[in-house]
Amino acid sequence: MSEQVEMMLCTEGLYQQAVAVLNDGFLPKFRRMHPDEQIRRSFVDDFGLIALGESSSDYIATDGQRVLGVLLLKEAGGPKHLPNRSTGELVRRYGISGVIKAMILGLLVAHTPDQDELYIDSIAVSDDARGMGVGTTMLGFAQELAVKHGCRRLTLQVMVENPRAQRLYERFGFTVTHTVRSLWLRWLTGYSGAHYMEKQLSSDDLR
Numbered sequence: 001m002s003e004q005v006e007m008m009l010c011t012e013g014l015y016q017q018a019v020a021v022l023n024d025g026f027l028p029k030f031r032r033m034h035p036d037e038q039i040r041r042s043f044v045d046d047f048g049l050i051a052l053g054e055s056s057s058d059y060i061a062t063d064g065q066r067v068l069g070v071l072l073l074k075e076a077g078g079p080k081h082l083p084n085r086s087t088g089e090l091v092r093r094y095g096i097s098g099v100i101k102a103m104i105l106g107l108l109v110a111h112t113p114d115q116d117e118l119y120i121d122s123i124a125v126s127d128d129a130r131g132m133g134v135g136t137t138m139l140g141f142a143q144e145l146a147v148k149h150g151c152r153r154l155t156l157q158v159m160v161e162n163p164r165a166q167r168l169y170e171r172f173g174f175t176v177t178h179t180v181r182s183l184w185l186r187w188l189t190g191y192s193g194a195h196y197m198e199k200q201l202s203s204d205d206l207r
C-alpha cells in the first residue's frame with residue numbers, strides 16, 4: 001500500500017475529508033470534554049484544538065482517490081492555534097467551564113518548536129487504512145522535509161496511554177526525551193501524561 005501513497009499539501013477540496021480523518025483519530029481523546037459527539041466536534045474545531053487549514057504545513061497522504069492520512073507540521077515561527085470564535089460566543093456555546101477547560105488543555109498540549117526543530121503537531125490515518133504503512137510513509141515525508149529545511153530534530157508528543165503509536169515512532173528512530181504527567185490532563189482527557197519524543201537528524205536521513 002505504501003508505494004501507492006503520495007503526499008501533498010491539503011487543498012481546499014480535500015479539507016472536509018482531511019477533517020474527517022483527524023476527527024476519527026483524535027475526537028475519542030476529547031471524550032471527556034463533552035459527552036455528545038456533535039458538540040465535541042464543534043468544540044474541538046471552535047477552540048482550534050485540532051487545527052487544520054491554518055498553515056502551509058498541512059499535508060495529506062492519498063492513494064489518488066481519497067485522503068488516507070493527515071500530517072500537520074509546525075516549525076519555529078509558525079502560526080499559533082487560536083479559537084475560531086470570539087470569547088463571548090465561546091462562553092455562550094460552552095459555558096465558562098467549557099472555555100476554561102479548553103484553555104487549560106490548550107496550554108497543556110501546546111508546543112512551540114525551536115529553530116532547529118520540525119514538530120509533528122498531529123498525525124492520523126483513516127480508520128480503515130491503519131496498519132498498512134501510511135503512518136510510516138508520513139513520518140518519512142516529515143523527516144525528508146525537516147532535513148531539507150535544515151532542521152536537526154523531528155519531534156512529537158504522544159499520550160502515555162497510546163503505546164501502539166509510541167512503538168511506531170520508536171521503530172522509526174524516535175526516543176522519549178521526557179514525560180510530562182499532569183492531573184489536569186487526566187481530569188480533562190483521561191490520559192495521565194504525554195511523552196515528548198524526538199529523532200535527531202543528519203543529511204544521511206534524506207531518503
Ligand SMILES: CC(C)(COP(=O)(O)OP(=O)(O)OC[C@H]1O[C@@H](n2cnc3c(N)ncnc32)[C@H](O)[C@@H]1OP(=O)(O)O)[C@@H](O)C(=O)NCCC(=O)NCCS
Nearest residue numbers: 025123124125130131132133134135136158164165167168
Ligand atoms: C498512529 C497512526 C498514525 C499510525 O498510522 P498507521 O498507518 O496505522 O501506521 P503504520 O501502518 O505505518 O504502522 C503500523 C503501526 O502503527 C502503530 N499503530 C498505532 N495505532 C494503530 C492502529 N489503530 N492500527 C494499526 N496500527 C497502529 C503500531 O505500532 C503499528 O504496528 P504494530 O502492528 O506493530 O502494532 C494511526 O494508527 C492513527 O491514526 N491512530 C489514531 C490517531 C493517533 O493516535 N495518532 C497519533 C497521535 S501521537
